[in-house]
Amino acid sequence: MLQWLRQLFHRHTLVQPETPEPPHSAAQPEPEPAHNAVESDPIAALMPFQIRPLDSKDMAELLGVFREAIQVSAAAEYDQKQRDAWSQAQSYDSLISVLSEGDTVVAEWDDKLVGFAHRIRDYINMVFVHPEASRVGIATLLYQHLEDGARIEGITELTTHASLTAHGFFAYMGFTSEGQEQAERDGIPLTRHAMRKSLV
Ligand SMILES: CC(C)(COP(=O)(O)OP(=O)(O)OC[C@H]1O[C@@H](n2cnc3c(N)ncnc32)[C@H](O)[C@@H]1OP(=O)(O)O)[C@@H](O)C(=O)NCCC(=O)NCCS
DSSP, X not given: OHHHHHHHHHHHHHHGXXXXXXXXXXXXXXXXXXXXXXXXXXXXXXXSEEEEEOOGGGHHHHHHHHHHIIIIITTTTSOHHHHHHHHTSOOHHHHHHHHTSSEEEEEEETTEEXXXXXXXXXXXXXEXXXXXGTTSSHHHHHXXXXXXXXXXXXXXXXEEEEETTTHHHHHHTTOEEEEEEEEEETTEEEEEEEEEEEOO
């Protein structure tokens, strides 16, 4: 974990001059130190964002991240009809229901929620990052927390259904594709990859 954090920090440091401002924010005070599992790690404390468990007050922002990530970040792989069907597949209430089971972590950047990830047992169910906060390692950090939790539970393999957008991310995390398949949202087909990763 520490080695991984150091790699991530090194990567972040290298891109620091081009790192975007935190989404929806003007000048902000220095970020608070992390209040989570990486709190004791000085490298993690230097990161501009923190990972913490889901709070019930997060739901409205979380739904916004879900919809923006689909509408903006997935625009190259899915057309407007597909993005609308996918992003409307979850409502405020259905997200509460889905996330009531399993493990959910969220990423905060200057008090703004910029990403979240959800695992149910051996299944990575959701990883979504706000487009204004993409490619700075937030999904990596969210995912790593879920994988760490799975390892602690003795889980030996993780599976997921990765969107075409997220396929590269999951491959980077060590998942391999077992091929493409068609999902459906509101009668609209959405191509995705069935992927898995061994933890042993
Ligand atoms: C996929 C997603 C979660 C990635 O979030 P992110 O915080 O930008 O990812 P990270 O910065 O941690 O990326 C780590 C690495 O994964 C790979 N990666 C991430 N996004 C990628 C993309 N769109 N295409 C190819 N590789 C990608 C890269 O190797 C990246 O390292 P690099 O930036 O040094 O090249 C985000 O783009 C998203 O929310 N997409 C839309 C919603 C979605 O498809 N979610 C998954 C549902 S199954």
